[in-house]
Amino acid sequence: xxxxxxxxxxxxxAIYHLQKEGSVTTNELAAELQTRPASVTDMMKxxxxxxxxxxxxxxxxxxxxxxxxxxLLIIRRHRLWEFFLAEKLKFSWDEVHAVAEDLEHVSSKxxxxxxxxxxxxxxxxxxxxxxxxxxxxxxxxxxxxLPDLPLNTTGIVCYVSxxxxxxxxxxxxKKIGIGTKLEVKKKFSFDQSLEIKLRQQLATNISGDLxxxxxxxxxx
Amino acid sequence: xxxxxxxxxxxxxAIYHLQKEGSVTTNELAAELQTRPASVTDMMKxxxxxxxxxxxxxxxxxxxxxxxxxxLLIIRRHRLWEFFLAEKLKFSWDEVHAVAEDLEHVSSKxxxxxxxxxxxxxxxxxxxxxxxxxxxxxxxxxxxxLPDLPLNTTGIVCYVSxxxxxxxxxxxxKKIGIGTKLEVKKKFSFDQSLEIKLRQQLATNISGDLxxxxxxxxxx
DNA sequence: TCTTTGTTTTAGATTTGTCTAAAAAATATT
DNA sequence: AATATTTTTTAGACAAATCTAAAACAAAGA
Numbered sequence: 001x002x003x004x005x006x007x008x009x010x011x012x013x014a015i016y017h018l019q020k021e022g023s024v025t026t027n028e029l030a031a032e033l034q035t036r037p038a039s040v041t042d043m044m045k046x047x048x049x050x051x052x053x054x055x056x057x058x059x060x061x062x063x064x065x066x067x068x069x070x071x072l073l074i075i076r077r078h079r080l081w082e083f084f085l086a087e088k089l090k091f092s093w094d095e096v097h098a099v100a101e102d103l104e105h106v107s108s109k110x111x112x113x114x115x116x117x118x119x120x121x122x123x124x125x126x127x128x129x130x131x132x133x134x135x136x137x138x139x140x141x142x143x144x145x146l147p148d149l150p151l152n153t154t155g156i157v158c159y160v161s162x163x164x165x166x167x168x169x170x171x172x173x174k175k176i177g178i179g180t181k182l183e184v185k186k187k188f189s190f191d192q193s194l195e196i197k198l199r200q201q202l203a204t205n206i207s208g209d210l211x212x213x214x215x216x217x218x219x220x
Numbered sequence: 221x222x223x224x225x226x227x228x229x230x231x232x233x234a235i236y237h238l239q240k241e242g243s244v245t246t247n248e249l250a251a252e253l254q255t256r257p258a259s260v261t262d263m264m265k266x267x268x269x270x271x272x273x274x275x276x277x278x279x280x281x282x283x284x285x286x287x288x289x290x291x292l293l294i295i296r297r298h299r300l301w302e303f304f305l306a307e308k309l310k311f312s313w314d315e316v317h318a319v320a321e322d323l324e325h326v327s328s329k330x331x332x333x334x335x336x337x338x339x340x341x342x343x344x345x346x347x348x349x350x351x352x353x354x355x356x357x358x359x360x361x362x363x364x365x366l367p368d369l370p371l372n373t374t375g376i377v378c379y380v381s382x383x384x385x386x387x388x389x390x391x392x393x394k395k396i397g398i399g400t401k402l403e404v405k406k407k408f409s410f411d412q413s414l415e416i417k418l419r420q421q422l423a424t425n426i427s428g429d430l431x432x433x434x435x436x437x438x439x440x
Numbered sequence: 441t442c443t444t445t446g447t448t449t450t451a452g453a454t455t456t457g458t459c460t461a462a463a464a465a466a467t468a469t470t
Numbered sequence: 471a472a473t474a475t476t477t478t479t480t481a482g483a484c485a486a487a488t489c490t491a492a493a494a495c496a497a498a499g500a
Contacts, residue, residue: 026478039458043480058465058478067462089334102326108319114309227487246448259488261449278495279446365478
């Protein structure tokens with residue numbers, strides 16, 4: 001894999017994030033990167049000659065296979081550093097992003113793969129976003145704790161952080177386990193309790209304490 | 221502390237390393253940084269306006285107080301990352317430098333101070349060079365294991381890595397302890413054994429196995 | 441001291457990434 | 471369909487960091 005400038009990497013990453021589907025426009029990219037449309041056009045020409053984007057004048061851009069690979073590599077670096085900062089250096093949830101923005105451009109492959117190993121091959125960053133593996137494979141969807149599941153979005157329970165018998169007793173009584181599908185219908189700010197829909201039917205209430213320990217996967 | 225470009229930081233670091241004493245010349249710096257004398261002159265004018273170096277045309281350069289502070293900060297980052305790479309990511313001794321060259325330019329103060337804490341406030345990097353603390357204080361001298369002590373240079377024993385009773389018995393028999401002054405007079409490649417001078421007088425022989433576990437401080 | 445040699449600086453060009461302002465193309469409106 | 475609006479691209483400029491080639495300066499030798 002060749003080496004790319006910080007600027008090139010930031011463009012590639014931004015296209016990846018915007019390119020949920022369809023292609024990305026000049027103005028969208030300029031807004032995302034806090035830059036001017038003219039700068040975007042300049043950079044797109046360069047990334048086209050490097051075969052990282054498909055681009056024809058006035059027709060928007062899409063990542064090529066190579067561009068997508070590069071994007072996933074940068075995201076891998078970013079999310080591994082975020083995990084490191086939160087887990088090992090005890091940065092708070094909201095501080096990790098800014099620092100990872102810088103660290104993600106350090107390009108040593110060995111560094112990232114060893115960091116991955118050191119961290120125990122984590123699968124999600126501190127925001128619940130999946131971390132691509134060394135081959136660029138990435139899970140679809142996101143993993144968050146139950147209070148962070150958007151309203152009326154189906155999530156699948158995938159992990160429970162507190163494994164005490166008291167916790168497990170409560171869960172089995174409510175018939176919630178790994179793989180259970182659920183939706184959050186309402187959040188009560190008073191006590192952080194949630195009203196959820198279980199297996200497309202039953203409505204139940206869950207305390208804030210319980211909800212914090214339940215992790216679910218969902219598709220954005 | 222303001223923010224400086226990677227290039228500016230590399231110049232500052234290079235001046236610090238060359239500026240053992242006296243001032244640094246254009247050609248010296250150009251050689252150190254693998255660049256051209258003309259580029260050095262250009263950069264020196266810039267660093268002068270930023271008050272990081274003292275510089276008059278044709279008279280060489282010296283770091284200002286601020287320049288020295290910045291140099292020590294960069295060296296702190298570099299050596300902490302080296303320690304991290306060797307200690308946590310299990311990079312080998314000779315691989316850490318290149319990667320740390322990139323990491324050292326990530327400028328978050330909080331990152332470095334938290335990394336320092338995470339690593340347990342190490343005092344020496346994997347090459348035995350001292351790590352400046354958060355205030356920019358740095359020890360003079362270097363810490364290495366005995367086989368790496370240059371010939372005919374006085375070192376002071378400061379640490380013994382293997383603390384087994386067999387090891388300590390051998391050391392006390394040879395009257396070597398923390399604080400003992402010694403010099404290496406000869407190294408035998410056949411078995412890595414050393415001939416050393418103890419307390420400015422006695423000559424003794426030390427096996428390679430023993431020598432590897434004895435750490436000494438010395439001034440360069 | 442004058443001259444030669446070597447070092448350092450200047451002048452001008454290049455590359456990368458950005459910008460502004462104007463032109464061109466695409467899209468929307470009447 | 472013709473016109474107005476918005477989007478995108480081009481053209482030309484700029485700052486940072488570098489380079490080459492030439493000029494200026496300093497140091498050393500005759």
